Structure formats: C-alpha cells, structure tokens
Amino acid sequence: MEPILELRNLVKHFPNQRAVDGISLQIPRGGFYSLLGPSGCGKTTTLRLIAGFEQPTSGDVLLDGAVVNEQKPYQRNVSTVFQNYALFPHLTAAENIAFGLKRKNRPDIERRVREALELVRLAGKESRYPAQLSGGERQRVALARSLVLQPGVLLLDEPLAALDPKLRKQMRLELKEMQRRVGITFLLVTHDQEEALSMSDQLAVMNAGAIEQVGTPQDVYLRPRTRFVAGFLGAVNWIDGVGLRPEVTRIARTLPPNGGCFRPATVTGSVFLGNCVHVLTRLESGEDVVAEIPRDDSFKHGAYQTGEAIHVCWNPSDEMIFP
Amino acid sequence: MKTVSGWERLRAWFLLPAWIWMAVLFAAPFAIVVVYSLLTRGAYGGLGLPWTLENFERLADPLYLGIVLRSFAMAAATTAICLLLGFPLALFISRAGSRKNIYLQLVILPFWTSFLVRLYAWLFLLRDSGLINTALQHLGLIHDPLPLLYNNGAVLLGLVYGYLPFMVLPVYATLERLDPALVEAAADLGAKPWPTLLHVVLPLSAPGIRAGSILVFIPALGAYLTPDLLGGGRTVLIGNLVQNQFTNARDWPFGAAISVGLMALVGALVLLMLRREREGLV
Numbered sequence: 105m106e107p108i109l110e111l112r113n114l115v116k117h118f119p120n121q122r123a124v125d126g127i128s129l130q131i132p133r134g135g136f137y138s139l140l141g142p143s144g145c146g147k148t149t150t151l152r153l154i155a156g157f158e159q160p161t162s163g164d165v166l167l168d169g170a171v172v173n174e175q176k177p178y179q180r181n182v183s184t185v186f187q188n189y190a191l192f193p194h195l196t197a198a199e200n201i202a203f204g205l206k207r208k209n210r211p212d213i214e215r216r217v218r219e220a221l222e223l224v225r226l227a228g229k230e231s232r233y234p235a236q237l238s239g240g241e242r243q244r245v246a247l248a249r250s251l252v253l254q255p256g257v258l259l260l261d262e263p264l265a266a267l268d269p270k271l272r273k274q275m276r277l278e279l280k281e282m283q284r285r286v287g288i289t290f291l292l293v294t295h296d297q298e299e300a301l302s303m304s305d306q307l308a309v310m311n312a313g314a315i316e317q318v319g320t321p322q323d324v325y326l327r328p329r330t331r332f333v334a335g336f337l338g339a340v341n342w343i344d345g346v347g348l349r350p351e352v353t354r355i356a357r358t359l360p361p362n363g364g365c366f367r368p369a370t371v372t373g374s375v376f377l378g379n380c381v382h383v384l385t386r387l388e389s390g391e392d393v394v395a396e397i398p399r400d401d402s403f404k405h406g407a408y409q410t411g412e413a414i415h416v417c418w419n420p421s422d423e424m425i426f427p
Numbered sequence: 428m429k430t431v432s433g434w435e436r437l438r439a440w441f442l443l444p445a446w447i448w449m450a451v452l453f454a455a456p457f458a459i460v461v462v463y464s465l466l467t468r469g470a471y472g473g474l475g476l477p478w479t480l481e482n483f484e485r486l487a488d489p490l491y492l493g494i495v496l497r498s499f500a501m502a503a504a505t506t507a508i509c510l511l512l513g514f515p516l517a518l519f520i521s522r523a524g525s526r527k528n529i530y531l532q533l534v535i536l537p538f539w540t541s542f543l544v545r546l547y548a549w550l551f552l553l554r555d556s557g558l559i560n561t562a563l564q565h566l567g568l569i570h571d572p573l574p575l576l577y578n579n580g581a582v583l584l585g586l587v588y589g590y591l592p593f594m595v596l597p598v599y600a601t602l603e604r605l606d607p608a609l610v611e612a613a614a615d616l617g618a619k620p621w622p623t624l625l626h627v628v629l630p631l632s633a634p635g636i637r638a639g640s641i642l643v644f645i646p647a648l649g650a651y652l653t654p655d656l657l658g659g660g661r662t663v664l665i666g667n668l669v670q671n672q673f674t675n676a677r678d679w680p681f682g683a684a685i686s687v688g689l690m691a692l693v694g695a696l697v698l699l700m701l702r703r704e705r706e707g708l709v
Contacts, residue, residue, distance in 0.1 A: 155611075155615060156614075157611055157614075157615075176614065176619075177611070177614040177615050178614045178615070178616075178617045178618055178619055182615075183615055183616065184611075184612070184615045186608050186611075186612060188606075188608065190606065190608040190609050190611070190612035191612075192609060192612070192613075192627060192631075193631070194630045194631060203613070203616050203618070203626070204616030204617050204618075207613075207616060207617040207618045207619075207622055208617040249616065250615075250616075253616065253617070
C-alpha cells in the first residue's frame with residue numbers, strides 16, 4: 105500500500121545549523137509512527153517541514169503520493185498538536201474545536217464538535233476557556249481540535265512533555281487507544297524512548313539531523329544497528345566492545361554448568377528499585393557492568409555484598425554487536 | 428494589631444512623591460475648577476457670588492451641544508484612523524525581528540521636538556504658499572493652490588499625526604507578547620492569513636487596542652492647539668471653547684463648567700470600557 109506520508113532526501117539548513125540533513129522516510133497508512141531522538145536532533149524541524157511551517161532547503165514532502173512542498177500550512181491535509189497545545193485563549197473548548205471546521209466551511213459543525221468532545225471525554229466542559237482547564241484537559245482539547253478535521257496525518261510534537269509523570273503514563277495508553285479507534289495516522293515526535301517504545305507500531309531513531317534506524321520497537325530495542333541507537337533506547341553494558349542490556353546480564357557466585365559467557369567481577373554496590381535490584385559490578389578488566397536482577401533472587405541467595413567476588417554471565421544470543 | 432513590615436513602610440515612602448504630585452497638580456487644580464464652575468461671572472470678568480448651577484444649564488444650549496458633538500466626532504475619527512494606520516504598523520514592527528528597536532525609535536522620534544514646532548512645520552507644508560502647493564504648481568499639476576489648511580481635514584490630519592504613537596505603542600506591546608504558535612496553529616487548522624488576523628490576532632490584541640484608543644481619544648477630545656493652528660479658528664472644538672471662555676469671553680465659570688462636564692463624560696466612558704474589559708476574559 106502506498107505510504108500516507110513520504111519524505112525524500114529532505115534537507116533543512118539554518119544559517120549556522122544543518123537541522124535536517126537528508127532524511128528519507130515512508131510512513132505507512134493508519135499506524136502509530138514515532139520520530140525519536142535527543143533534543144536538537146532535528147525531529148521537531150522535520151515535523152515543521154511536514155506541517156509546512158518551514159520550507160525545505162532541498163528534498164520533497166509527499167502526502168498521499170503528491171509533492172506538497174509548495175502548499176501552505178492551511179492547504180495541507182495534516183494537523184498538528186503543539187507542544188504547549190497553542191489553544192486560542194479567547195475561545196472556549198467548543199469554539200477551539202470548531203475553529204478549523206469553520207475555516208474549512210465543513211457542514212454539521214455543531215454535531216461534529218459534540219462528537220469530538222465526547223471522543224476526548226470532555227462533554228460538559230465545552231464552554232470552559234483554556235485557562236479554566238487542567239493540563240490534561242487542555243491537551244485533549246488540542247487533540248480534538250485536530251482530529252475533528254479528519255487529517256491524513258496527525259502530527260504530535262512532544263504532546264506529553266508538559267504533563268506530570270503519572271498523567272503522562274496514562275495518556276500514553278489513551279493516545280494509543282485513540283489512534284486505533286479513529287484510524288488516523290499518528291506521527292509522534294518525542295525524546296522519551298519509553299514513550300516511543302510503548303506507543304509506536306514503527307519508529308525512526310534520529311541523531312544529528314539523520315535517521316539512524318527504522319523499525320518496530322522490538323527491532324530497535326533488541327537489534328539496534330548503531331551504538332547510538334543502543335545507548336539511546338536503554339542502558340547498555342559494554343564488555344569487550346559487545347553491548348549487553350542490564351536485564352539480560354546475570355550474576356552468579358558459582359559458574360553455571362551449561363556454559364555461556366562469563367567474566368570474573370567484584371560487586372561495587374547495589375540499588376534497590378522496588379520491582380528489581382541493580383547490582384553494580386566491576387570486571388577485572390576495569391569495565392563497570394550493571395545487572396538488573398529480580399528482587400526475590402537477590403534475597404533468596406542472600407544479598408550481594410560490596411566487595412564480594414562473583415561472575416557476570418550472559419547468553420551469547422543476547423549480545424548486541426556493532427561493526 | 429497588624430504589624431507593618433519595613434518593606435511596606437519603605438514602599439509607602441516611595442509612593443509619597445507621586446501622591447504629592449497628584450495632590451498639588453491634579454486634585455487641587457481640579458477642585459479649583461469645580462469651585463469656579465459653581466460661581467457667577469464678575470462684571471469685568473473674574474469671579475463672584477452667588478453660587479449657581481446656571482453654568483451647567485447653559486451647556487444644554489444647542490450651540491454648545493453642536494460643538495460637543497463635533498468634538499466627539501473628530502476624536503472618534505482620529506481614533507479610528509490612528510487604529511487603521513497604527514495596527515498594521517504595530518504588526519509590522521512586531522514581526523521585524525532584529526530591526527524592531529530601530530522602528531520603535533522611529534515611532535518615538537517625533538517626541539524629540541516640541542509639538543508646537545511640529546505643528547508649525549505642518550503649516551509650512553500645507554499653507555497656500557507652502558511646500559506642497561508650490562511643488563504642485565511648479566510641476567504644472569494645479570493652477571490655484573489647493574485649500575489644504577484651515578479646515579476639518581487639516582485638523583484631523585494634525586490630530587492623527589500627533590497621537591498615532593499613542594496607538595502604535597500599546598498595540599505593539601500586546602502583539603509582541605502574542606505566542607507565534609497561535610498564528611501557526613490557526614494556519615494549521617486551515618485559516619488563511621486574513622481569517623487568522625480577524626479571528627486570532629485581532630481579538631488577542633484587544634487589550635492593546637483598547638488602551639491605545641483611550642490614549643488617543645481622550646487627548647483628541649480635549650485638543651485645542653491643533654484645531655487652533657491648523658483649523659485657523661474656523662473649526663471650534665471643546666478645547667477651543669474652553670480656551671475662549673478663559674481668554675476672549677472672560678467667562679471663567681462657564682469655561683470651568685465645560686471642563687468639568689467634559690471630564691465627567693470622559694471619566695464615565697473610561698469606566699465603561701474598563702468594566703467591559705474586566706467582564707471579558709483576557
């Protein structure tokens with residue numbers, strides 16, 4: 105099937121910065137897609153190029169197979185949920201949602217606004233002004249305001265960054281669920297790897313204006329193609345140039361009989377995290393290695409003591425190897 | 428008993444000069460004017476007893492009512508033109524990036540010279556033997572000089588010229604604070620530039636427009652120098668009427684009554700606008 109959105113060798117240079125440096129991506133129809141990367145990697149600029157707020161230095165943006173470089177933001181069939189929501193402060197929730205429908209002369213505005221309010225569970229708060237809504241409610245108004253236009257792609261620029269951590273986790277599930285329900289393609293920009301992993305069908309990891317890897321959350325987490333991707337998506341122990349996630353790193357007082365890889369090491373400390381324990385160790389070769397072990401294990405066999413000599417072991421199939 | 432902190436006492440001291448200033452230069456003269464307005468004109472000008480409300484009754488005279496209406500129309504037209512010219516200018520400056528400060532300085536530049544001097548400059552430009560008429564005659568575009576001076580148009584020009592910065596600056600201040608993401612959001616939701624201006628930028632700059640309108644309307648309503656010089660005495664506005672009572676007509680009580688009436692009217696208008704602002708959500 106033809107991708108809903110395609111970027112062809114997209115480049116955006118600012119006077120003293122190569123913000124986007126040749127990006128090519130195909131975003132499939134009807135899924136949840138994320139652009140993940142550290143701040144300053146060019147992901148927000150990419151989103152602004154797609155929305156039409158910036159003009160590319162070179163390359164093309166294709167929506168539904170057609171180049172839209174020359175189209176103004178108000179002509180493009182995409183809609184943006186801004187980081188701070190950018191709700192119109194002088195309009196009520198309902199008026200904010202109706203804004204786009206009115207500009208586009210759509211029929212049945214009243215009914216559509218009502219349905220959108222119900223979709224984001226804000227029925228009853230339609231006559232509140234943004235200043236009278238909580239952060240989570242404001243975000244839902246921003247979502248409804250865009251979704252009500254039935255855009256080809258919904259662009260979300262760090263939509264959860266302004267929320268407190270507890271609400272953020274809840275909104276992840278809600279966003280994902282909403283995407284499934286409305287069937288519109290969501291393109292999320294985020295620097296939070298947990299967010300990208302938990303919501304996306306597919307994601308692209310960006311660094312320094314370029315794409316490092318594209319794949320499913322499992323692909324990029326379990327089989328990162330570069331050291332950058334491995335390190336950005338989660339903690340990594342580096343042993344002889346091989347990467348190992350803490351949750352597949354084991355600790356043993358006696359060597360396991362069934363083989364596998366191991367290195368002698370010394371315990372340097374441990375951190376209790378509630379659901380698991382991080383045991384900090386140092387290999388004889390000097391590398392620091394963290395092993396994430398189940399809480400019960402550490403009690404069953406007696407807590408690991410600082411200074412205790414142990415072995416760090418792992419399964420060769422869990423190794424992440426980079427050229 | 429409530430203890431007064433040192434900071435609060437210091438603040439009270441800091442406010443003292445302003446209070447003295449207001450008392451001596453505003454409250455006292457205002458009280459004098461109110462007292463004058465209730466007295467009777469003396470035989471050779473000046474003031475005398477008995478106390479009377481007759482001065483205020485004379486305000487209802489159709490002759491004076493006409494002057495009041497004309498002044499209001501002139502001030503309203505000045506405010507409207509200042510808004511039409513000032514809003515786009517303020518919008519332009521707020522979008523000018525690094526050149527903002529240069530443009531702002533240009534808006535304020537006229538204040539470096541006395542208003543009187545600047546009005547005389549307009550006289551030299553507009554009069555029959557002035558720069559504009561002479562130039563047009565030399566170019567052969569006109570034969571007789573155009574009547575550019577001593578009419579309503581000239582007064583309106585002078586008022587707009589004089590008060591335009593008072594519209595530009597507060598409107599600029601609100602546009603400067605306007606979140607650019609709101610303009611992007613409007614475009615993103617399908618609004619072309621004009622609808623964005625009408626439905627987002629204009630309503631959100633309402634506080635600045637309101638402040639600018641008050642700052643232009645009130646002095647324009649009481650203006651007397653501009654109509655006197657550019658209107659040549661033909662266009663009599665409230666300001667000229669008041670001045671005339673205190674000079675040629677030597678009717679101080681009536682002049683004071685006009686002033687008090689004007690102040691009451693303006694005060695009521697401002698209160699009305701402020702209340703509307705408080706009722707509206709900003």
